[in-house]
Amino acid sequence: MKVAVIGAGACGLPAIKCCLDEGITPVCFERRGEIGGMWNYKEIPVEGQSNVMKSTISNTSKETMCYSDFPFPDNFPNFLHHTKVLEYMNMYAGHFELEKYIHFNTEVVEVVQSDNFETTGQWSLQTRNLTTGEVVAELFDAVLVCSGRFTEPLVPQYKGVETFKGKQFHSHMYKSSAGFEKKRVLLVGLGNTCGDVATELANVCDQVFISTRRGSWITPRLTDGGLTRDSLVKRRYVNALYNAEPRFVKNYLLERKLTRNFDHSLYGLKPNHYFDAQHPLTNDELPKLLASGRVTIKGDVKFVSDNGVFFEDGSYEDNIDVIIYTTGYKIEFPFLKHPSYKVHDNLTNLYKFVFAPDVKPHTLAIIGCIQPYGSLLPVSELQSRWAVTVFKGERSLPNETQMQNEIHQMRIHTASRYLNSPRHAVQVEWIDYMDEIARLIGCKPEWGKLILKDPRLAASIVFGPCIPSQYRLTGRGSWSGARATILTTSDRMVGPLKSGLAQKNDPYMASYIPMILGLIMVVACLVLYVA
Numbered sequence: 001m002k003v004a005v006i007g008a009g010a011c012g013l014p015a016i017k018c019c020l021d022e023g024i025t026p027v028c029f030e031r032r033g034e035i036g037g038m039w040n041y042k043e044i045p046v047e048g049q050s051n052v053m054k055s056t057i058s059n060t061s062k063e064t065m066c067y068s069d070f071p072f073p074d075n076f077p078n079f080l081h082h083t084k085v086l087e088y089m090n091m092y093a094g095h096f097e098l099e100k101y102i103h104f105n106t107e108v109v110e111v112v113q114s115d116n117f118e119t120t121g122q123w124s125l126q127t128r129n130l131t132t133g134e135v136v137a138e139l140f141d142a143v144l145v146c147s148g149r150f151t152e153p154l155v156p157q158y159k160g161v162e163t164f165k166g167k168q169f170h171s172h173m174y175k176s177s178a179g180f181e182k183k184r185v186l187l188v189g190l191g192n193t194c195g196d197v198a199t200e201l202a203n204v205c206d207q208v209f210i211s212t213r214r215g216s217w218i219t220p221r222l223t224d225g226g227l228t229r230d231s232l233v234k235r236r237y238v239n240a241l242y243n244a245e246p247r248f249v250k251n252y253l254l255e256r257k258l259t260r261n262f263d264h265s266l267y268g269l270k271p272n273h274y275f276d277a278q279h280p281l282t283n284d285e286l287p288k289l290l291a292s293g294r295v296t297i298k299g300d301v302k303f304v305s306d307n308g309v310f311f312e313d314g315s316y317e318d319n320i321d322v323i324i325y326t327t328g329y330k331i332e333f334p335f336l337k338h339p340s341y342k343v344h345d346n347l348t349n350l351y352k353f354v355f356a357p358d359v360k361p362h363t364l365a366i367i368g369c370i371q372p373y374g375s376l377l378p379v380s381e382l383q384s385r386w387a388v389t390v391f392k393g394e395r396s397l398p399n400e401t402q403m404q405n406e407i408h409q410m411r412i413h414t415a416s417r418y419l420n421s422p423r424h425a426v427q428v429e430w431i432d433y434m435d436e437i438a439r440l441i442g443c444k445p446e447w448g449k450l451i452l453k454d455p456r457l458a459a460s461i462v463f464g465p466c467i468p469s470q471y472r473l474t475g476r477g478s479w480s481g482a483r484a485t486i487l488t489t490s491d492r493m494v495g496p497l498k499s500g501l502a503q504k505n506d507p508y509m510a511s512y513i514p515m516i517l518g519l520i521m522v523v524a525c526l527v528l529y530v531a
Contacts, residue, residue: 002027003391004125004140006111006335008102009037011368012146013089014067014381016098019144021477022388027140028102029127035093035102038150039085045173050150050329052082054176055200058375059192059221059282061228063489065375067092068382068468069479074495078228079221105130108147108335111364114139121361142363142391144384145333149369152330154422156188159303161323166307168323171197177204183321185209186309188301190216191423194326195283202294209317211309213300214419215271216281217258231465231493234374236447239431239466251275262287268297278419279371279427328423331369341366346422349407352437353426354383355390357403362390371423374430378468382437385477395440431466443475460486 001024005015008030019026031049034040038050045051058065058080062072065080070092076084093099107128114122126137153170161168171193181204187194190212201208223229232238242250251274264270267290271278289295299313308318331343340349340356353370355362365387368380389395397403418424438444450458461470469486472479 001025001141001391003142003144003388004029004108004111004123004138005101005144005146006108007037007146007148008032008035008104009146009148010039010089010377011148011380011384012037012144013093013098014377015144015146015367015384015387016101017096018381018384018388020096020098020101021385022392024388024391026101026144028098029106029108029125030102030104031107031130033104035099036086036089037148039082039089041082041086043175045175048151050148050172051175053174053196053200056082056196058082058085060375061221061230061493063228063465063467063493064230064234065377066468068378068470068472069481070095071467071469071485071492074492077496078231078493103127109135110337111143111145111335112337118360121363123364142365142388144365144367144387145336145369146367146380146384147333149331149371149426150329152332153325154328154330155325156301156327158301161304163306164304164320164323166321166323169325171324171326172329174324177201180205180322182206184317184319185322185324186211186298186317186320188323188325189327190281191279191326191328192281192283193328195281195286197324197326198295199283199285199289202289208289208295209298209320210295211298211301211311212269214273214278215264215269215297216278217255217264217271217275218262218269218286219258219280219282220261220284221282222284226497228493230374231489234430234466235464236431236462236466239429243432247274247276267291273419277417279373279423330422331426333366346425347411348426349404351397351403351407352383352386352440353428354387355397355403357397357400357407360400362397365390370426370428370433372428372430372433378471379430379434379437381468382434382441382471385443386437386441389441389476434468434471438471441476443471443473443477445470445473454483457483457486460489465489 003019003024003026005012005026005028008028012028013035016026016028038052041052041054061078062076062080066072072088107130108125109128110126112124114120114124122139122141123143124137124139126135128135153172155170174197177200180201183205184207185201185205186209187198188211190210194210198208198210221229223232254275299311302310302312308316308320310316331346333341338359340359348369349356350366351357354365367383368376370379372379390397418427435444445461447458447461467486467489469482472482
């Protein structure tokens with residue numbers, strides 16, 4: 001079996017490896033001359049290719065961000081500058097010898113079904129060598145689309161923008177604060193990109209304004225004691241408690257915690273919706289910049305004049321030099337010609353966000369077209385692991401009607417849970433979604449069976465950070481190093497922080513001892529009550 005992999009970024013690299021793990025021959029096509037995708041920073045932006053900023057640092061910590069059988073080195077910091085993420089990807093590709101399967105500087109022009117698709121499931125790919133211009137058509141038994149969802153900028157249209165005399169562009173084109181000295185800049189949209197750009201520009205601009213329709217909850221990278229927030233929140237017992245609580249209760253507790261750190265109402269940021277209705281903004285510096293006046297919050301844009309902007313709240317700001325639209329991206333697959341892969345308002349008709357129900361045989365999978373509340377890397381890896389087993393016929397999908405019904409139910413859930421916006425059309429919960437895909441593969445960690453056999457490991461799975469190596473413990477694709485990786489998680493977290501004066505205690509486990517003891521007491525009381 002020969003499988004085409006489109007893209008050699010964060011989703012494409014594990015897709016190549018998953019093929020090799022299953023004895024499948026991968027052929028990867030990458031438009032650029034190097035691996036890394038959006039994490040491979042380039043000073044000059046290229047149309048159709050997403051890219052990080054010069055100062056980008058990951059919002060998720062390294063332990064929840066790694067691939068399942070290749071943890072980050074011990075000495076890497078917990079939150080990573082983009083150069084470190086790219087270094088890790090190069091290490092991953094080198095360790096598993098992936099680059100020899102990649103055709104660099106090669107663009108996929110078109111993907112269509114072969115003439116005998118119904119019997120063979122094959123796809124015809126037309127590719128163009130960007131160096132020589134040569135166009136080649138080739139048949140593949142299956143296709144993994146790993147081109148990402150950050151390629152086509154989404155730019156809102158406001159009345160009067162055509163008369164604006166300053167500069168205006170999408171954040172896709174923004175790289176650094178150079179050239180913005182002494183400028184008055186308006187950022188439209190309030191997501192993670194906006195927070196990063198505002199934080200950087202506030203150091204050089206005369207004034208930075210942020211226009212937002214609904215505000216946003218701001219979460220820090222670090223929490224009590226300087227611990228990484230996601231490593232404390234992304235734990236199975238926390239996830240179980242979160243899912244069991246009534247929605248208003250868990251949101252009240254979360255919002256109360258965030259308000260104690262930073263009162264969103266005082267700064268005009270508090271949304272009218274629950275915390276869990278929107279993908280939160282992760283930023284450590286924005287509250288301080290708002291307090292110092294370097295950044296100012298404004299309402300939604302009403303219309304634009306030749307040198308200023310009117311807002312829906314009735315205010316006006318003049319002498320605006322630059323408008324930057326930090327308004328996200330449209331999901332598009334321009335090379336896929338089949339109508340089932342057309343996307344409208346970021347709504348995809350894909351089972352588990354991977355397979356089109358009506359395209360049979362199921363030999364094309366979309367990888368990474370999803371927004372988890374957590375790192376995408378391990379999620380896309382699980383999607384590829386599942387997809388290749390389907391390609392081989394070793395895992396089957398439900399019938400078309402069942403898949404369409406599940407897609408419909410997912411859309412109902414999304415509409416009731418999240419805000420109605422393109423950004424949330426592909427939103428999922430991190431642990432829940434990974435467990436769902438792992439169950440289909442046969443690699444979901446069975447911690448209950450380990451309680452007597454390996455209690456230390458069972459406790460780490462339930463009460464420790466849910467790191468991707470949990471999905472390599474048993475079943476298909478198991479890895480002999482998974483147990484040791486799980487048990488040494490806190491060592492890799494604390495290690496980069498230690499100095500000659502650092503204590504040897506483990507703050508990650510110590511901070512949760514009271515909660516663990518409390519949970520044990522609650523369970524014991526319930527058992528006694530039932531008995």
